[in-house]
Amino acid sequence: MAQEASSSTSSKTISLKTGDGEIFEIEASAAKQMKTVQRLIDDLGDDITIPLHNVFSKELPKIIEYYKKDITGEITKDFEAEFVKDLNDDEVKVLFLAANYLDANKLFEFLSQNIADRLESKSVEYVRKYFGVENDFTPEEESKLREERAWSFRGIKEDE
Amino acid sequence: MDCISELPDEILSYIQTMLSIKDLLKTSVLSKRWRNLWALRRDLHFDIFHVLGSSEEELLQTVIPTSSSTIERCVRLDIGMSEFVKRVDQFLNNFQGTKINSFFASFYSYDKHSNIIDQWISFAIARGVETINLLLLPMPETCATRYKQYKFAFDLFSETNASTLKHLHLEHCLVCHPTNRDYIPFQNLRFLSLERTKLDEMFIESVLSNCRWLEELHLVLCEFRSSMPKIVSSSLIHLKVAGCYVVSGYVQMQIELSSIDCLKLTSLEYHGYSLDTLKINTPLLKSIRCTVFYCEDPNQYGLFATLPQLEIMQLDIYSMVSHKVFD
Numbered sequence: 001m002a003q004e005a006s007s008s009t010s011s012k013t014i015s016l017k018t019g020d021g022e023i024f025e026i027e028a029s030a031a032k033q034m035k036t037v038q039r040l041i042d043d044l045g046d047d048i049t050i051p052l053h054n055v056f057s058k059e060l061p062k063i064i065e066y067y068k069k070d071i072t073g074e075i076t077k078d079f080e081a082e083f084v085k086d087l088n089d090d091e092v093k094v095l096f097l098a099a100n101y102l103d104a105n106k107l108f109e110f111l112s113q114n115i116a117d118r119l120e121s122k123s124v125e126y127v128r129k130y131f132g133v134e135n136d137f138t139p140e141e142e143s144k145l146r147e148e149r150a151w152s153f154r155g156i157k158e159d160e
Numbered sequence: 161m162d163c164i165s166e167l168p169d170e171i172l173s174y175i176q177t178m179l180s181i182k183d184l185l186k187t188s189v190l191s192k193r194w195r196n197l198w199a200l201r202r203d204l205h206f207d208i209f210h211v212l213g214s215s216e217e218e219l220l221q222t223v224i225p226t227s228s229s230t231i232e233r234c235v236r237l238d239i240g241m242s243e244f245v246k247r248v249d250q251f252l253n254n255f256q257g258t259k260i261n262s263f264f265a266s267f268y269s270y271d272k273h274s275n276i277i278d279q280w281i282s283f284a285i286a287r288g289v290e291t292i293n294l295l296l297l298p299m300p301e302t303c304a305t306r307y308k309q310y311k312f313a314f315d316l317f318s319e320t321n322a323s324t325l326k327h328l329h330l331e332h333c334l335v336c337h338p339t340n341r342d343y344i345p346f347q348n349l350r351f352l353s354l355e356r357t358k359l360d361e362m363f364i365e366s367v368l369s370n371c372r373w374l375e376e377l378h379l380v381l382c383e384f385r386s387s388m389p390k391i392v393s394s395s396l397i398h399l400k401v402a403g404c405y406v407v408s409g410y411v412q413m414q415i416e417l418s419s420i421d422c423l424k425l426t427s428l429e430y431h432g433y434s435l436d437t438l439k440i441n442t443p444l445l446k447s448i449r450c451t452v453f454y455c456e457d458p459n460q461y462g463l464f465a466t467l468p469q470l471e472i473m474q475l476d477i478y479s480m481v482s483h484k485v486f487d
Contacts, residue, residue, distance in 0.1 A: 096164070097167075112174055112175045115175060116179050120180065124189050127186070127187065131163075131164040132164055132165040133165050133193075133194065134165075134191060136191050137189075145195075146189060148254075152181075152185040
């Protein structure tokens, strides 16, 4: 690879390798938005393939798609709605955890809101499973809490 | 990491800030850690939609004239608001956080809820709140004669002086001067906005002289005791006065700004009857936006031409509409 000391990286692409061994390219300006990636670039150099152990080939393309739009300033509410439209709750969760790992702030905030929206009217059991929470209340403690907050449990949809 | 629960508290609490009050209370049942997490919430926001939920929005339909009787509508609204108050109370009683940044409450209220609102304000002040927005809504006009406004009493703050409070916005209350006239809490207030409140002009003059960092003051549709307060402040930067009046007999009479003596003031917004009596000492004033109804002699506005820093002036006179915007 050419060893030019490029001060302008706008047209440069970075190679990212997922945990399951696939390689994807993104523009350097998009990589800048993912602080974890940028840190790795700073440590390893920008002409080396950056390994991302915790991100996989299923979700990385979606993340790249998001930031491709971000660097051209085209992220709108419609785009974001479309982005998550066909994703199920688990797919959003995986993206969210990846965004967190990559320290990709904008995507992280957007997905946090989307998760909060999706959890509206879900049952406590569903949310426990979704977040991976272990219930450490005794049955008595839990039923007391539920009773006190009875009004917040009305209107819960059936778990899918 | 494949489990959201493995994330640190700050991140989980971030998701929580996006949940409505209803869902927030639900998450407090997930586990002990989650119950303690929501104590990290810093901004408390209670409005009818978020507290009563969309399924009870039909309650709000009672405010818009429909075929049901007036009494029935008032009763239904009353019941709805009692439920609102009960839920907010429950939330606050279970809230274990020790610091909050802002407290916002907006609902249809009258003096029946006085003690409870007092408690909420005390609750917020005790946790170092910096911003209070209390936007009370008036009960529908047809019920008005039976309901008195909530009285916002500064005696509530005598213990802590509310020294953390920087931003206060009140709508539709009675504002009562502290019984000890020399005592003004909120010495660090930067922003004060009063809309549709009833108060004594001496209170405003007191605030202006005691809150030495007050930068912005709004007085909108306020009812004063007998006259417009004199606006004298060495710190005030933005002033908005609109539609203020006094009540004499049963008649509402508009009162006009008469005196502004603010060396740092850069913007003024005024909506009233006329500017005939206005005297100003505002050498740094850059922007004026006024709407007046009456203008006998347009030359009187020449007083604004003497302002050395003036950049924007917008003047609407209802008897003859004209816009002047110049640098």
